[in-house]
Amino acid sequence: MNHLIIAPIVLPAMLAPFIIMVIRHHLDLQRIFSVAATLILLGIAFALMGQSLGGEIQTYELGDWPAPFGIVLVLDRLSALMVLLTSVLALPIVLYAIGSGWDKRGRHFHALFHFQIMGVIGAFLTGDAFNLFVFFEVLLIASYGLMTHAGGTRRLRAGVQYVVYNLLGSTLFLFALGTLYAVTGTLNMADLAARVAEMPPEDTALLRVGAVLLLLVFAVKAALLPLHFWLPLSYANAPLPVAALFAIMTKVGAYSILRMYTLVFGPEVAATQGLVEDWLLPAAMLTMAAGAIGILGAREIGRLVAFAAIASMGTLLIAVGLFTQAGTTAAIYYMVHSTFATALMFLVADMVMERRGPDITPHSPMPQSGLIASLFFVGAIALAGMPPLSGFIGKLLVLQASWPAPERVAIWAVVLIGSFVTIVGLARAGSLIFWKSHAVDPQTDPDTDEPTEIDTAPEPYPGLTFTAAFALLAGLIALTIFAGPASEFASATADQLFNPDRYIEAVLKGAEK
């Protein structure tokens, strides 16, 4: 019995209550435990990744109940990758939150942070549709808390929208699960897959409704147009390190689409033909376009990055929406890139926000402007998909993968023109913030003597914040240099996804056959 599979869920699930029970009044201790646990998590994630490399699909039957009757966790390449991605992302962000002092501006940052991690990792590991719902709830409710961390009128107002919209999504999730259970009589994903494949062709309507409702739920999470409306306001107004962590949350949506629509409602499944292919791709293209337009039109840096996150999700969902092995390979590579790049930019945006407020207008130069400017520049390159960073490679992979698709002209046009608009928008913002500020005389800057609303308390450990940002950058660089092995892994992962029989076999162990 390999208990390591459940370790990344149990660890934060034990740590967070420990924090609130024992050390909730001791910030220093919270920080130590939080960072240590994140490090351990990272170790576990690497170990799991190592176990998944060979292509063996491992399962973990909770309560020792055989699948499909109990809940089962499944470790395959994709879930191992996502767990690793989450852990790798968590470390710089927790360091940044400590370094910037964000964690002490409200209560329970570290506890909520680890609950959030637990929810995300659980969603990646579970092989049970209802359990997926539970972990969605865990990650959502923790995210409500993180989103409104430290309060403030704007943030709370944005938080209400975030909560309301996601409650709509959760409600839909229940509808979808109810319908699917009513049709198939099971909740285990592998079992669902086996049963959906045997679905009588004369009775598919309800199954189709359930399948599509489920997709909509994931589309909400993945910020697919027109279900993305929750994202700009909430990400822009959340504490930006939290928004950086949320870079993985949209990926939960993308992951779930990949998982469910290759395993259960795969492209070959007769009963659900034409449900996804027809609109996911156009919607993804619109998402990319809306994101790029939003970048160009942004007036505030948080919003700029929020729209960049949407554009990035658009590109990712285009790759996912191809539903081919090549498309999925591109999607997996791009997903890793997009997570790091978005998170990096949110951290940079926070550095800017903390020093000079959110507006994209020239102010007098801020401290450490040069270093932040270079980080912004590199982050912008990554987000816009310019060489030499992994965004470019990811974009090439997506374009390459869409070659056989009938919509390739549209996809290419959207991706390339979207990149162009993104470049113009980011160049505009960067130039206004970092360059034009040098033309502003601090003496005559009208904004310097006005009392600003932002909390300009000096960062306790600025070195830590930069370490965090550079760590994310290092991730991007590693992804670029090791693009060869990374794409090999992505390809192997896609291969695993497009051969769901192995997954079903591993989970059900032929129990039903």
Place this chain on the structure above:
Amino acid sequence: MSLFLIVALPFLGAVFPALLIRAGRNACAWSAGVTSALAFVGLMINLPAVLRGEAVTARLDWLPWLGLNANFFLDGLGFLFAALILGIGLLIILYARFYLSREDPMGQFYTYLLLFQGAMVGIVLSDNILLLLVFWELTSLSSFLLIGYWKHLPEGRQGARMALAVTGSGGLAMIAGMLILGHIVGSYDLSVILQNKELIQASPLYLPALILILLGCFTKSAQFPFHFWLPHAMAAPTPVSAYLHSATMVKAGLFLLARMWPVLAGTPEWFYIVATTGLITMLLGAVIALFKDDLKALLAFSTVSHLGLITMLLGFGTEIAAIAAIFHIINHATFKAALFMSAGIIDHETGTRDIKRLGGLRHLMPVTFTIALIASLSMAGLPPLNGFLSKEMMLEETVHTVWGHSHLLVPGLALLAALFSAAYSFRYIAHVFLGPKRSDYPSPPHDPPVGLWLAPAFLVVLVVTIGLNAQAMVGPLVKVAASAVTGGELPYFKLKLWHGFNTALLMSTVATIGGLILLIMHGGLERVWNAMPRPEAKTIFDTVIGTLTQVSRVITDTLHNGAISRYAMIFVVFTLAIASYAYFTGTMELPTRDVQDAPLLPIVAWFCLISATAMLTFLHRNRQLALVLIGVVGLIVSLSFNFLSAPDLAMTQISVEVVSIILLLLCLNFLPKTTPVDSSLTIRLRDAVIAGVAGVGSAALIYAVMIRDFSFPTISEFHLANSYKGGGGTNVVNVILVDFRGFDTFGEIIVLGIAALVIFALTEAVLASNVRAYLLNRKPEWPQSGDAHPLMMVVVTRVMMPIALMVAAYIFFRGHNLPGGGFIAGLVAAIAFVMQYMASGFTWAAERQRIFYHGVIGSGVLIAAATGMGAWFNGLPFLTSAFGYVHLTPLKEFELATAALFDLGVFLAVLGAVMLALESLSRFAWQPGMVTEHAMDINPKRDDPPDPNTDQPASEGEA
């Protein structure tokens, strides 16, 4: 030296200037210089091999899955360009050391310059078109930094953004073009692509690929109509202009044209697109250059013109034209770099670049004058300088070119361009150096220190020696480079000064004399020119970008206007549309279950439910009433669960109802009593229709589900069969909750716990903000009850408390076998405590509270998790339960199950969560002066009994 190292050196070296600037400007410049020099030497080591016609290669797999590999190769063409890039780069580094002032951050400058240099070397040495794209876009990015180097100048910032937008967008087009090309050939390796001329030109995708690639080349090389960015990039420091616009960035487009020449050239499409664009650009650039007063602008447009010339030559598609193009690339690089540097010297020493303010400098700056004179005459195409030679070859080629059916069009226009070219070259000399000395220079002009003029002087020496002895100096290089362009054997050629009296010489003479005449007429022509309306590229570009930004704002702001009601509407409509589509494209069998008869009781309940819901819809603005109605709905839902034989659900539902209604009541305390009307009737009607359809849709879905059986046997059959046998309990619902799906419950108690933590954290955040003042000074809207803690209620709740707790314990313990369990028990216990808060007041209760609810939540989750982990010690998975039966006299035999321990965790987490939420919300109500003294208050610390005469709970009662 390995090609990898040559490409990598500038990138690696880019680190040093940024760091060494702390050790001084010389150290900084030397580090940049040594890096470039090393790369240059490394390149030169390969010269013999290149001259032998061998291609030096270096290959490394980077991303074989995509076909993107770090493959480099060095042939004549690559060598020529790399030599120009690195050689002129060295001179620029020298020049910039003396050009930049103390205020300029020199470390950044050299870092950017080396990054740019590396990217350029990468382009010309790439043997993989995707790798080439990487470097291609890198030049756009690094030139963005170089052009915007003087961040405080608006021209610099705008020029940089314009250059990035234009060349970057061209690069994006080229990505598409290159991918198409790769798909045609099946490989992204240049050496493979270059072997497949027939395949490419026969492909239906040839034209799209060609156009997309040409877009990249033309934007980069500033060809009409994309030429406008180049003059604006002149806002950069002069060393940058000299580098980017003589030898490197703008030549990247030409390089690619030359590189792709073997497979793309030779078709009519190629000729008409490339040659025509080049011709127009050449002419247009030359004409505009004549009328520019800014020295650098003049040179910029002359660069545009010369780039057009080379593009045109490549467009001709003949071998001799390709040779001429290669030769002119060398010549242009030498004289143009020298000219830019001389312009920089003039700017540096006189303080202005405005021709109108200059003149008569020949005696004041003799060295500069000599340099500028030779370089301009070469640019004008006068013998015996190198510019003359290549211009002759160009003119000769135009004579043999037929455009459409016209034999005269190309030579005629080329002659005209040459004429203007001569004119502006002469003007550069005449209006700057000749003429009388002036007294109004912004600063007194003098020749610069040797460091500044050494680099251009060296170039000018090249200009002369190549002119005099072309074949010996560059003949072999031109040969290998040109044969790399044409990809085959070249016709015999010899670079020489004197070709005899031919058409080209005649045209040259005409151009020179015409140029002189134009110069004399310049004053008059200028007035005409200035009077002509001309499209100002920058204005157009700014307008386009400005409009784009504005439109983006409007789209974004309209789309995301922040109204959650509209977002929700879109969500519902979209969901309905997609779900209906899914339903109506599927198939449906007839129902398999009969509709049951309804007894009277459910009908009454149903009627209550429907009327409560309907009333809620109409009366929801009265919030208190709405809460009551919600309570009714909840009650009936609980009753229906009970009616449908689900007692566990009914119990859970009813306790959840109680707790949530109490929490909501607390919240209502701080909210207005009524909901304001904030949308118009139309919108409300629209929303009503949408909500109605959505409601009917949900009902239809549920109905459809209920009237048919499962298509497959359900997993619940297993649960029923194994509940007692494997789970040790006869209450299947509870066994599912704590055993079969205990992991879900584990997640859900965490959800509850987090919810309470979030409420607590939010309360803290709100109370720490300026809202606190508002809360403290809040006056109740309505008169408060005269009796804040009614005697009867206090007594009843205190009596009830032990009973309620006993009930909770009972429900907890019987849960495994009969309806009940930790979740319900937790809620019941919570209600017992909540009642105390309600009846006796928050302060009273808080004083008696010994355990903090944080701890209760934490212990609950930890106990549940620890129970789950206990199974590990038996080698079983998380949450595996164990149970056994114990017989202790005098008790009856009873069961011990680890599931009960898990259920205890559930109990504690639920209890703690509810209490923490309640406690947090109550804290909003706290106001100073809130007394705890009360008739029923048995605060042990109280020292004196309240005076019945002054006891006025009406004014001080708890809110």
